[in-house]
Every structure is written in structure tokens, then in C-alpha cells.
Amino acid sequence: MGSVEIETDEPLTPAGRLFLRPEINQVIYCAIGLKNPIDPASIKTEVLNSLMLKHPRFSSLMIRDSNGREHWRRTHINLDDHLIILHNPIKEGDLLDDKDHESAVNHFLADISTSSGLSYDKPLWEIHLLLAHKCLVFRLHHALGDGVSLMSMLLACCRRIDGEEGLPRIPSFENKKSNSSSRSGGGCSGSWWRLYLHYLIVLWGFVKMGLFSLVFVVEFVLRALWVRDRETVISGGEGVELWPRKLATARFSIQDMKVVKKAVRNATINDVLFGVISSGLSRYLDHRGSNALQQGLRMTGVAMVNLRGQAGLQDLSALMKDNSVSPWGNKFGMILLPVYYHTSGADPDPLQYLKRAKVMIDRKKHSVESHFSYKIGYLVMTYLGSMVAGLLNYRIICNTSFTISNVVGPQEEIAVGDNPITYMRVNSSSLPHALTMHMLSYAGRADMQILVAKDIIPDPEFLAKCFEEALLEMKEAAAATNKS
Known part of the structure; x- marks a missing residue:
């Protein structure tokens, strides 16, 4: 049988x-x-x-x-x-x-x-x-x-829809391989002082990782307990997840974002995005009559970081394999990303928003904050249960100002059956935040869905315009910088 x-x-x-x-x-x-x-x-x-x-x-x-x-x-x-x-x-x-x-x-x-x-x-x-x-x-x-x-x-x-076989392509974010191996075959060119300098750089990297990790992990724990952003006109809080919502779309050109990132050495699209958010929120707060706010006021965002062994998206069949380095499921960590308020005219150079965002994100990259949040969440869920874990996550959201995510989509136009897709946009259900932003790129464009509690932020369309104008202003400044 x-x-x-x-x-x-x-x-x-x-x-x-x-x-x-x-x-x-x-x-x-x-x-x-x-x-x-x-x-x-x-x-x-x-x-x-x-x-x-x-x-x-x-x-x-x-x-x-x-x-x-x-x-x-x-x-x-x-x-x-x-x-x-x-x-x-x-x-x-x-x-x-x-x-x-x-x-x-x-x-x-x-x-x-x-x-x-x-x-x-x-x-x-x-x-x-x-x-x-x-x-x-x-x-x-x-x-x-x-x-x-x-x-x-x-x-x-x-x-x-370009006639090519296979699934839509996703841009690769894998780190480029180092050329050090091709340069190491020059006999005695690798002298002792070069090796010594190399180890000093590696050691300093570990020191920075330890320092930044300690600072960010402590901040993360405090946010889960009582530390809270100062209240502004975009602040949410407990119970706001039940309030009625409005949704608007901010549209960006990926090419414009690439022009901007070239103006700052080693900048990324994510750096540009957070620079745009910082500038756009400052514009919006000025519009709402928040000029009395202190320069440099911090507004903290909650962002998700993919923790898979391979960045970006993959073939679905690869994700479904049990031994995949990029498995199916929820494999991400949470990090806190602050942006800062600067009133109009305080920064004559729009690229300052990008430069500040890059410094902050680079420090986050040198820490283990995202891995810590994932592991601590796993341990709390395992040993204390979902009620405690849910409460801690809820408190973090209540004590911060907004949610932000950025998902990379296909580079070329695609179709469902024989029907071409004109846009792809993503958002999620309500959170205690009064402002959540989710960006998804598709075929050279990036659309950011801006979901707001409409009794707190009644004009999300204007907020979307603030973000769009912030990118265009940075593009003009970047074009001038790149020419020089």
C-alpha cells in the first residue's frame, strides 16, 4: 500500500x-x-x-x-x-x-x-x-x-511586455565586488604599512558600529517606554488608528532622484527620499503656521529594513524554498529615522536636507539597530507573548511621528495578462500615526502614497505637493552643482 x-x-x-x-x-x-x-x-x-x-x-x-x-x-x-x-x-x-x-x-x-x-x-x-x-x-x-x-x-x-521571457526585472542592490584581489598580485606592493592601515580602518569600523549601535539601541528601548516626539500639527497618538483617513499621491521621477543623489558623494535614493521628506515636512509645517517651532526640531519616523541575505526582490519560487537565503515571510527590522524642521529660508542650499539625511542614514547603516529590533521582537513574542510585543510596538508608534517605507518595483512596464500596467502604488491600514508614507517605484517613476488622519492633516494633497516641489528644488540645485 x-x-x-x-x-x-x-x-x-x-x-x-x-x-x-x-x-x-x-x-x-x-x-x-x-x-x-x-x-x-x-x-x-x-x-x-x-x-x-x-x-x-x-x-x-x-x-x-x-x-x-x-x-x-x-x-x-x-x-x-x-x-x-x-x-x-x-x-x-x-x-x-x-x-x-x-x-x-x-x-x-x-x-x-x-x-x-x-x-x-x-x-x-x-x-x-x-x-x-x-x-x-x-x-x-x-x-x-x-x-x-x-x-x-x-x-x-x-x-x-518587451517580448523578453521570464519575470519582470528588479534593480540589483548587491554590493559591488572589491577589486582588491586583482590588485594584490603585484609582488611586494602590499607592504606592511598598507596592511597595518587596513587593520586600523577595520578596527575603527567595529568601534563605530559598537558606539552607534549602543546609542540607537538605547534610544529604541526608551521610545518603547516613554520618550516621545514633541507634538506638532502632524502628530498622532493612541486611538488615532481608528480615525477617518484621506489618501493622496506624490509622484517622483527616478531620473530626478538620480540627478540629486549625484550631487552628494555616495548618496543613495533612500538618502534623497529622506531629504525630500525633511524638506517637504518643513514646508508643510510653515504652511500650517508652525513658524514658532524651534529650528532643528526632530520628527522621528519608523522605517522597516529588509534583513534577508539578498537585498531587493527575487523570483517567487526562490522565496518559497525552505533553505533560501531570502525566505518568504516577514523578515525585516525596525529602525528610527529622524528628520528635522527648518523654516523656509533657513537653508539657502536645498541640498543641505540631503546631506543631513545621508549622515543620519550612514550612521544607521553602521549599527545593528535593525537586527536588534528583529531579535528583541522575536524574543518578546516567544517568551512574553503577543500581547506584550504588541503593546511595545504600539508604544513605539505612538511616541514617534510618522511611518515610511520604500519598496523597489520593476524597471520596465509590465502587464497583467494582455493589459499593460500604468501605475503601481502601495499603502497599509491605519496606525496610531496620523501620517504614513509608502513609496513604490515602477518603470522609471516612484509614487508615494500619503495616508493621513484627516482630522489632523486635512490637506494631504498639499503635503504631496510640498514633497514634489522639494525634489524639484533639489534637482535645480544639484544640476548647478553637477555643472560646476
């Missing part, structure tokens, strides 16, 4: 359990705009033929045992339960034009960001088809995986 394989329930990871806590409960929303009208039957066929339904996370129920522990249990997928079709245009009273598709989609996303969570009667994902606006909205619980995992899964449902 042949053996019968019996499937057993799989326990949730500590991070997955954390995202199910009622005070943290996080759902990720990915809006995908399409060039042509949506054919629901075609979308259904694409999903049925994709790797998504073969992935155990997307074909499992989340259940709790008698001890309250969460597990994944494989189940049969009825795709009709996961495809939600909206035929009529989304409107906000009489204020929305029938052709204003971006505002309509943003209104829909803002509305469901504070609505009831996903039903536990089925696997924790849905696809909403906004037919009138030619938009797909993937609604996925964060317990299924993080941004890297979920973006890799979404791209596995798409194809390139």
Missing part, C-alpha cells in the same frame, strides 16, 4: 502573530492601474494559472487552537470568494468628478484602511476589481508576508 501524506498545521511566525494583534492589525493594499478596461474573466484566469494559489500562505486558513496559538491550515480555494467586483464609480458625495480616477481610487483605499479587517473564514487576501476606474486592488494581510515577499508574489502574476 502506498503511504498517504498527512498535512499538518503550520504555526505562524512571531512576526505574523504580531500583525494579528488588534492594536497592530495590518493589511497591505496594492493598487494596480491598467491601461485597458478590466475583463473579470481574464483576471480570474490569470490568478488561477499563477503561482499565487500554489503558495501555502495563500491557500491556508488562519486558525487558533485551544491555547489561543495561531496556525496555518491548508484549505480549498474558491476564487469567487476572493474576487470582489465593483461596477460603479467610487464617489465622495458630489465633490468627485467621474473622470478623476486617481481621487476615486485613493478615496476607496482610504475608506477601507479603517474598515473591518479580512475575514478569517477564508485565506487572508482579496482582489478588488474597480471596473469603472480600471484598477485592481490587492488586499493582503501582513501576516502573509512583508513588502518584499508580497511584491515578489504580485510580480509572479505579471509578465514583461
